[in-house]
Amino acid sequence: MTNIYNFSAGPAVLPKEVLAQAAAEMLDWQGSGMSVMEMSHRGPEFISIYRAAERDLRELLAVPDNYKILFMQGGGLSQNAVIPMNLIGNGDATIDFVQTGSWSSKSIKEAARYAKVNVAATAKDNGYTFVPPQSEWKLTPGAAYLHLCTNETIDGVEIDFVPTAQGATTLVADMSSHILSRPVDVARYGVIFGGAQKNIGPAGVTVVIVREDLLGKAVPYTPSAFDFKNVADNESMYNTPPTYGIYIAGLVFQWLKRQGGVAEMERRNIEKAALLYAALDADDFYQNRVQKEYRSRMNVPFYLRDESKNEAFLAGAKERGLLQLKGHKSVGGMRASIYNAMPIEGVQALVDYLNEFAGR
């Protein structure tokens, strides 16, 4: 069979080595006689798995000691409610947002149910093809926090700078779809969060990295299982955590370390993205509409000039083992997500097909 390359935006491709190890250990984890799925979350076996995952993620992202790493449930979307609940306090809070695409828009809509929201800047009128420059952000003095989606999975827009315009206001970043793809200066953020199902592991695990001084301020109606302080104080075991997903995430972290960590991932991701965008830009057969300096290294949406060929394009791709290239239903077209676990051979196979289909 042809090599299969899976370009899904998430849940997404995982390293083959990780899946092979998970398969081999499925019925008996390291001589314990148990599958990881069968272990009590409070037993020594799972505790060791949990602590290794936490430690490895802390090392990979150089998370400072005054930050807690939480493994939660509910996905990035649930955090759109959980973060306001944890951060707005009991006063008359305003949350600032920069609207750069579909996911920041969802965050805005949800946050408006809990606090006043201020859209400090938006790229909506331009179809989310760039990041509004900081000089144009209309920020709120005393805002509870400024929320950014640093990589818009659907729109393919990436914020590759840490803002300074917000001054002392706490930064909250939804990094779901590019976490671990590049180094990040965690100390510049109050909260970093992400659903696991892109660069971390299976859907159902949500990683939250939160500065300790932000804990303990949840509004009274916060479900106790989603109060960051409860989760932090109980090493993510206030509630039974998604144990198997955390185990897989831990295997992914070990794989990342073997590859050379996020610095090496960034090098590869730059190379993969450059290869793919070059093929899309070669002529006007394909089109990516995002301004070049804001193009995502992870999610590459593109359109065929002649959209009547969409079905033929997808069918031909599938024949060649290039899977899940259909764009998100809200924007149409195509999308290639090229996360950490996508090897350059997969991107090259896609580029070969792009050239072939365009008759180049």
Add this chain to the structure above:
Amino acid sequence: MTNIYNFSAGPAVLPKEVLAQAAAEMLDWQGSGMSVMEMSHRGPEFISIYRAAERDLRELLAVPDNYKILFMQGGGLSQNAVIPMNLIGNGDATIDFVQTGSWSSKSIKEAARYAKVNVAATAKDNGYTFVPPQSEWKLTPGAAYLHLCTNETIDGVEIDFVPTAQGATTLVADMSSHILSRPVDVARYGVIFGGAQKNIGPAGVTVVIVREDLLGKAVPYTPSAFDFKNVADNESMYNTPPTYGIYIAGLVFQWLKRQGGVAEMERRNIEKAALLYAALDADDFYQNRVQKEYRSRMNVPFYLRDESKNEAFLAGAKERGLLQLKGHKSVGGMRASIYNAMPIEGVQALVDYLNEFAGR
């Protein structure tokens, strides 16, 4: 190596056949070239897995057509907040509870953050060794609902009747630790919920079975990902669902059907529980404190008369491949959880050891 039998209260033992199939399909689900973990939740492959799981669970529990089955995240504990949010409406609601052990107590504490709670009856003063008779329940006219934990995982108390004392008040049942262990008349309940990690599958999946007329009444601060109506309207894909956990749950449902469904499970569970309780009751070396008619078929807590022998008991058990028998930290002693996936051979092995250790 000796056979291993895992008596964990949850996450807990899974059928070997299920784990073997999951291992075999880990890198390539049915020729798709993808792991289930790597599939888009909106693609045809995962949709087929999801729908089969939903259909099989509906068949196994004979869920009527006017009930929705939701696959959510957050565990049973999160539902202690999510259910009030969805059911109390905007008025001045009271929730009735029958307090039968640790889990109903947690539900009471969490619900009190959202509404008035009325403990209609409690077995607390008796150390949670029985279910207060319905004739003594002091119910609230017009209560939003009556909440029961029909099997107390920590205390080993099971409610084996459907109450009638509440009249027209909606019944809500936390069935986390005995769902699928016996037939249930779903139509008598408004909501049935449970964390998956006992009889369903891996931790991180939460099953909610809700009558349709209860949808659409969530209070305004309900996170949209936890509004039952949003989840129901989107076939549990309002948010990215915990796809791999749902896949494993689906394999468990298929396994249950092959075994003969919940009627056959009940037959086996009665047999297993009888065997174990008989060994505990044989003399006063061991003690289970729950009144016989309320003893759980799933979770069997017990104490050694001479608790100084606890460590020796656990060490000997482990040598014989009898794992995770230590009781919950809040009550001490021992606990054997004998869920659907525990074969009678495992219970027999435990009984043999109980007799041996007691010098019988």
